[in-house]
Amino acid sequence: MITVLSDDTARLRATVDFVVEQDSESLLPLLLPGLDGPELRALVERCRFAHAALLVFPSHQGELDAVLAECGLSVDAPPQPSVVVRERLAVRHGRAAADLDVGILRPVVPGRDGSPRMVEVFALTVPPGSGLEAIAALERARHDEAHVAFEVPAPDPLVLRGLRACFDRYGAVPDGGGYNPHENGTVFYFAAPATAKAAYRRIELYAPGDHRDQLALHVREFRRLQPAETMLRLLTGAWTTQALNVFAQLRVADAMDTGRAVEAGALAEAVDADADTLTVLLRYLAMLGVVVEDGPGRFRLAPSGALLRGGDADSMRSLALMYGGPFYRSFGALAHTVRTGQVAFEHVFGAHHFDHFAGDPDLAGLFDRSMAASRRMFEPLPAHPVLSAAARAPHGATVVDVAGGNGELLGRVLAVHPGLRGVLVERPHVVEAARQRLDGERCAFVAGDFADVPSGGDVYLLSRILHDWDDDRCREILGHCARAMSADADLLLVERLLPTDSSPSLATAWDLHMRCNVGGRERTADHYARLLRDAGLTLVGHEPLPLEGHVLHARRTDPTPG
Known part of the structure; x- marks a missing residue:
């Protein structure tokens, strides 16, 4: 009994702390990555963070009371039957629902802002020798019933449809639900997207009243998302x-x-x-x-x-x-890349994608515009401490953007820091396009390749360049930069970083894309650190950017110019 009590108490305490600290505006973007701006405001207006829930396993009512008291929680009413959780447990473990005594308690917890919230405690009574101990052990390990809940104060059909559609748009998957006649409330469960930053993997929308028409649509979608249907969606x-x-x-x-x-x-x-x-x-x-x-x-x-x-x-x-278009065609030959390790784009089109695009002005323009389309990754970059410090230099400073495309990033930096000057290094046809975007009085242009990186810069930029190439070519590119850099110069790399575990990441998808279509690859931070070290540079640190990008800061290892 002591082990059960301490385990449930620790889990309940952690839940209480979470409820106190969070609110709708902070929690929704963690659960639905990418949600921001008007859609976040609309969700905050229509649903409020109400509670976090967990399932505990007392052997009797007295033990449950002791757990609650130890966590500083008090309730005035006895537990109400939990229809939804009881049915879920029955299905999951192949037991008759009537054999599962599951109740709900909702002790009130004040939020950090003073607003009232709750901890929803589901209690499955597990008397000694009842045969339910195995269910308790599995549920403690899997946390299937732990979730966060948002209440919909005005749950008309249009609002519920809109909320469900928004959750779906940001990757939350229908995960069942139910109507509880004991309290006249309808519950819509969602599985949080794999990219969610919160520990909770399930989300509840709670709508007071009987909304079984909307629930039927929700459950129908849940049933469609079983393995065969999921595979069809993937295919x-x-x-x-x-x-x-x-x-x-x-x-x-x-x-x-x-x-x-x-x-x-x-x-x-x-x-x-x-x-x-x-x-x-x-x-x-x-x-x-x-x-x-x-x-x-x-x-x-x-x-x-x-x-x-x-x-x-x-x-x-x-x-x-x-x-x-072009990348769709080359992805059709992905099997060639997987079998041989060779680039499918070259197999399909007979040339490296840079050379193929350079031979077609329309394609070349489309490619350069598509690279600029991820400009949101750049938004925080001008505020990076390295660029801010360069902007404060008494005699001005120069930022060299190597292979900077049409000047989208360099233009942002110069716009934020009027005291900086710029140099754009690019292929001749791209330089001509960049001249139309950048201020010629503050920016110089070098028509060339990586071997033409000019010296004299205070900050060098390589934005989404290294992932285009294999390790040997990356060392060569970084070597050109290192030789051009003075002892006090800084290098900023913008790349996506592969995770060091199996967590979902855009970089994992782009790694396959780069190998199939470009001949490059995505890398971990440690991998980039090794490449930098081989080129005489040291990785100082890295910080996240939007769209799962990162900015890596490097400096010369040898303080004397080479």
Whole structure:
């Protein structure tokens, strides 16, 4: 009994601390990575963090009372039956629900801001010799019933549909639910996305009242996500890539609005498409949250779909055309890369992708624009301490962006720090495009390659360059930079970092892409540290950036110029 008591007490104490510290605005982005801005504000307005829950296993009521008291929790009412958790346990362990005595207690805990919250304690009574000890052991190890919950104060059908759609859009997967007649409340469970930063893997939306019509839709989606259905969704991923590619090709997003729905027929006329087939495409994209169908055949643009507009500053249209065009073709030969280790793009097109794109001005422009489409990764970079310190230099400082594309990153740095000067090193045709973007009075241009890195810079930038190449070429590139750098110069690398464990990461996906299409690879921080060391540089540290990027800071190992 002592072991059970201490284990449940420790888990309950940790839950209480979590409830006190969190609120909706801080917790939702942890559970749904990528959620920010207007959608985060909309969710905070429509659902509030209500409680965190866990399942404990007292042998009798007195033991449960002792656990609660030891954690400073008090309740006035006896436990209420838990229909939803009892049914879940029965299914999971193959037991009759009637054999499982599961109750709910909801002691109130004040949040850090003073607002009342609860710790939801599910208690499965496990009398000695009852045969339920194995269930308790498994549940303690797996934490299947631990979750965080958000209450929906005004749960009309439109709000519930919108909340469910938003959770789905950010990777939360329906995970069952139920209606509890004892308290007239409806529960919608979700599995948190694999990329969630919170320890809790399950999310509850609690809606007071009877909403079994919405629950039926939610449970139907949950049943669809069983293994066979999940595999079908994975196998049809190529359809999504091409649907987005066609949506971008036809410039459908440019003919739509986020605030007003338009008839599919009018859209078809505007983009020169077949009305019936365009409607089917739009309904497919509506399932993905790219557009919203407000009524039969009437669609408006969702915020994610607006990213595929051509003229917007944050447009990702070029990426859709690149991933659904040349890289889509070369990914069809992924088996060649896996079998041989050779680059599938070269196998399909007969040349390295840089050479292939350079021979086609339209493709070259598309590639450069697609690289700039991830500009959100750069947003915090101008505030990096190295650049801020360079900007404070009394006689000004120079930032050298090596292979800096069309100048997107360098332009951001110069805009934030008017005292800095810039140098862009790029291929001749790219330099000409960059001249149109960058201030010629504050920025010089070097038409060349990595061997032409100029000396005299105070800060050198290599943004998403090294992942294009194998280790030997990376050492060569870093060597050119090291030779150009003075003893006091700094080098900033922007790359995605592979995780050191099996945790999900965009870098893992890009590692496959780089090997198939480019001939490069993603790397861990330690791997980059070794490459830097081989080139006479030392990794000082690294910090996260948006879109799972990182900025790595390096300096010369040898303080004397070489």
